[in-house]
Amino acid sequence: MSYDNILVAVDLSSESRAVLDSARSVTARTGGRIHLVTVVKPLTQVYGGLDMAPIASGAISFEEEAGTQARQQLENLAEEYGIDRNDVHVILGAPGPEIRELARSTRADLIVIGSHGRHGLSMLLGSTANAVLHDAGCNVLAVRLNFDEE
Ligand code: AMP
Numbered sequence: 223m224s225y226d227n228i229l230v231a232v233d234l235s236s237e238s239r240a241v242l243d244s245a246r247s248v249t250a251r252t253g254g255r256i257h258l259v260t261v262v263k264p265l266t267q268v269y270g271g272l273d274m275a276p277i278a279s280g281a282i283s284f285e286e287e288a289g290t291q292a293r294q295q296l297e298n299l300a301e302e303y304g305i306d307r308n309d310v311h312v313i314l315g316a317p318g319p320e321i322r323e324l325a326r327s328t329r330a331d332l333i334v335i336g337s338h339g340r341h342g343l344s345m346l347l348g349s350t351a352n353a354v355l356h357d358a359g360c361n362v363l364a365v366r367l368n369f370d371e372e
Pocket of ligand 1: 232237241260317336338349350
């Protein structure tokens with residue numbers, strides 16, 4: 223099976239290269255274009271139980287700054303992996319739904335995402351991988367991360 227349009231989701235942690243390396247091993251065999259995305263979470267989402275209204279103006283600048291830094295880091299990764307700058311996406315929102323939506327709008331036929339071994343419901347998949355797999359409109363490659371810690 224070959225893939226033409228691959229969406230790679232990274233959280234800009236040190237594990238991002240493992241996810242990108244797996245995507246590249248797919249394109250090395252079959253070709254295909256890589257879109258690269260990171261999703262910046264709004265402060266209100268990160269601290270969902272707290273009322274962030276008193277620092278609303280600060281929250282806006284927090285998100286702008288986070289978005290600027292995320293874009294810079296993502297563009298550096300894209301350059302390292304030979305991904306076109308136009309195929310780099312920084313989105314503000316909730317990672318799971320935003321990755322699924324971008325997969326639809328870019329007509330991705332494969333999503334590549336990291337997967338942590340954790341406890342309980344997310345034991346086999348990380349929470350974001352779980353959210354993406356649920357209702358994804360295409361195949362999903364879950365790249366197993368942190369093998370050593372289990
Ligand atoms: P986690 O949900 O923390 O277990 O993350 C697992 C994987 O989901 C990461 O390795 C990324 O591939 C993806 N991911 C998590 N958070 C984000 C994010 N904010 N933006 C894009 N991808 C993400």
